[in-house]
Amino acid sequence: MELRRLTICMAFFVLAISYCSEAHSMHRRQAFDDENYDDPQLGDEAADDDALNDMTDMEQQEETKPPSIETNSTFYEVKAGENATLECKVNPENGTVVSWFKNNNQYFLGNIDMAENMERYSIVNGKNLRIRDTEIEDSAVFRCKTMHESASVYVEHTLLVLQKPIIRSTSATNGGNVAEGSDLVLTCNITASPVPSVVWSVSKRDQNRNLNEKDAEFHVNGTLYSVFIKNVKRENTGKYLCYAFNKVGQDQTEIDVVVTGKPQVHVPKTIVNSDLQIEAVLQCSAHEEARPEIRWYKDGVLIRENTAPYVINTEGSHSNLTVTPTVDTDFGTFTCEAANEYGTHNRSIELVQTPVIEDVDVDETKMAWTVHSHQPLKEMEVQLQSTNEDGDEFTKFIVPIPEGGHHKYEVSYMIDHNQLQPGDYLATVKVRNTKAWGSSREPAIVKIQDPQSLSIQTASVFRPNNAHSTRPVYTALSTILMYLLVRML
Ligand SMILES: *[C@@H]1O[C@H](CO)[C@@H](O)[C@H](O)[C@H]1NC(C)=O
Numbered sequence: 055m056e057l058r059r060l061t062i063c064m065a066f067f068v069l070a071i072s073y074c075s076e077a078h079s080m081h082r083r084q085a086f087d088d089e090n091y092d093d094p095q096l097g098d099e100a101a102d103d104d105a106l107n108d109m110t111d112m113e114q115q116e117e118t119k120p121p122s123i124e125t126n127s128t129f130y131e132v133k134a135g136e137n138a139t140l141e142c143k144v145n146p147e148n149g150t151v152v153s154w155f156k157n158n159n160q161y162f163l164g165n166i167d168m169a170e171n172m173e174r175y176s177i178v179n180g181k182n183l184r185i186r187d188t189e190i191e192d193s194a195v196f197r198c199k200t201m202h203e204s205a206s207v208y209v210e211h212t213l214l215v216l217q218k219p220i221i222r223s224t225s226a227t228n229g230g231n232v233a234e235g236s237d238l239v240l241t242c243n244i245t246a247s248p249v250p251s252v253v254w255s256v257s258k259r260d261q262n263r264n265l266n267e268k269d270a271e272f273h274v275n276g277t278l279y280s281v282f283i284k285n286v287k288r289e290n291t292g293k294y295l296c297y298a299f300n301k302v303g304q305d306q307t308e309i310d311v312v313v314t315g316k317p318q319v320h321v322p323k324t325i326v327n328s329d330l331q332i333e334a335v336l337q338c339s340a341h342e343e344a345r346p347e348i349r350w351y352k353d354g355v356l357i358r359e360n361t362a363p364y365v366i367n368t369e370g371s372h373s374n375l376t377v378t379p380t381v382d383t384d385f386g387t388f389t390c391e392a393a394n395e396y397g398t399h400n401r402s403i404e405l406v407q408t409p410v411i412e413d414v415d416v417d418e419t420k421m422a423w424t425v426h427s428h429q430p431l432k433e434m435e436v437q438l439q440s441t442n443e444d445g446d447e448f449t450k451f452i453v454p455i456p457e458g459g460h461h462k463y464e465v466s467y468m469i470d471h472n473q474l475q476p477g478d479y480l481a482t483v484k485v486r487n488t489k490a491w492g493s494s495r496e497p498a499i500v501k502i503q504d505p506q507s508l509s510i511q512t513a514s515v516f517r518p519n520n521a522h523s524t525r526p527v528y529t530a531l532s533t534i535l536m537y538l539l540v541r542m543l
Pocket residue numbers: 124125126
């Protein structure tokens with residue numbers, strides 16, 4: 055009996071001791087969990103503590119439930135410049151440490167920042183990530199992850215920072231001044247979020263037109279939006295507009311483009327009548343944007359600025375050469391040449407003493423034209439040549455000299471269609487003044503329609519090649535006499 059009571063007593067004692075030791079161990083474990091568990095700064099101590107107590111793995115899992123995250127994955131949209139707070143609510147709140155990652159780069163461990171340039175990033179309310187004055191570059195996937203050896207969990211948020219398009223800069227090939235035939239690239243550096251749509255257009259003389267794939271190629275490289283126009287023409291000159299928009303707003307910018315080529319010279323009159331001591335103004339112009347240098351030549355020889363009898367007046371791309379001929383050799387071929395870095399172009403003007411016939415106009419059988427002659431007019435005729443195969447003969451009509459013209463004569467004349475067979479005729483006006491004959495440059499077309507009347511009456515018929523040589527000698531003599539008379543008077 056004595057032995058049995060002793061045994062039971064011993065058993066109770068052992069149980070009591072074992073109970074007390076277990077209770078102590080559990081208490082220590084919980085205290086550690088609450089404050090320090092998984093805190094890497096206390097890692098060594100924790101390991102020591104682990105070594106000190108003799109808990110089994112089974113016991114540890116039973117006692118510490120791994121922390122969980124209550125926040126659901128969220129898509130955050132904020133406008134640039136606003137503050138964003140990304141939530142990470144964990145359970146249990148106390149004693150759980152979380153890490154924040156931005157696109158897989160660790161940003162925070164607890165409150166400790168782990169990356170560069172984190173001025174705008176902070177941890178608020180223990181676990182939430184706050185980004186102050188958001189920028190487009192903050193847009194990313196953010197991950198909040200609990201620190202736990204075996205059962206860490208995480209939540210991922212997406213942050214999209216919205217920004218209306220801002221065109222940061224523009225560029226154009228050679229600053230927008232491009233040579234005809236070269237390639238043009240216009241670029242806008244646009245920051246925007248979400249990615250903007252970009253429309254390119256060009257305005258010329260207040261007409262705005264969107265560019266399409268036929269006009270140009272469009273490229274996007276990062277924030278650079280480009281339009282590429284191959285082999286530019288002068289017509290590509292204009293104001294180019296880069297217009298960017300997204301759901302937050304829009305922005306636009308103009309880029310001036312000037313396509314410069316070889317200058318193109320234009321002369322309003324290619325033949326000018328003048329006389330000795332009569333001032334003649336020869337006009338010449340080139341395209342403004344060509345920025346040409348204009349030079350004049352007389353019979354192929356460069357005219358030095360303002361050497362008698364010449365005065366050159368150049369304003370921009372317009373130039374006037376004023377000539378007051380003093381001798382017959384002052385008449386001749388004057389060439390206006392425009393030159394720029396891309397090349398030269400020229401046009402010539404004849405300065406003559408012969409009559410100049412211009413503006414030949416035909417209305418059925420009524421013809422009209424203008425004669426310029428500072429010298430008195432002597433003879434005037436219209437020659438009509440049939441366009442038929444046997445049309446090498448022509449019909450000549452003598453036109454009366456108009457009275458009273460000073461040096462410009464407006465002439466109108468009705469062709470007597472009775473003298474002509476129906477058909478098409480090339481009409482040339484010829485005028486002789488005291489100096490010589492002049493003729494219209496381009497033949498006008500006269501259509502004779504009446505099929506009934508085809509009587510050749512007073513019209514003279516000549517072979518075209520010897521038309522002038524068959525002119526009676528006395529006419530030439532009288533011309534000379536007349537000229538001498540005029541000169542003497
Ligand atoms: C998180 O998502 C679950 C399932 O989709 C839903 O039941 C729960 O209400 C959500 N929690 C919050 C805080 O929105």
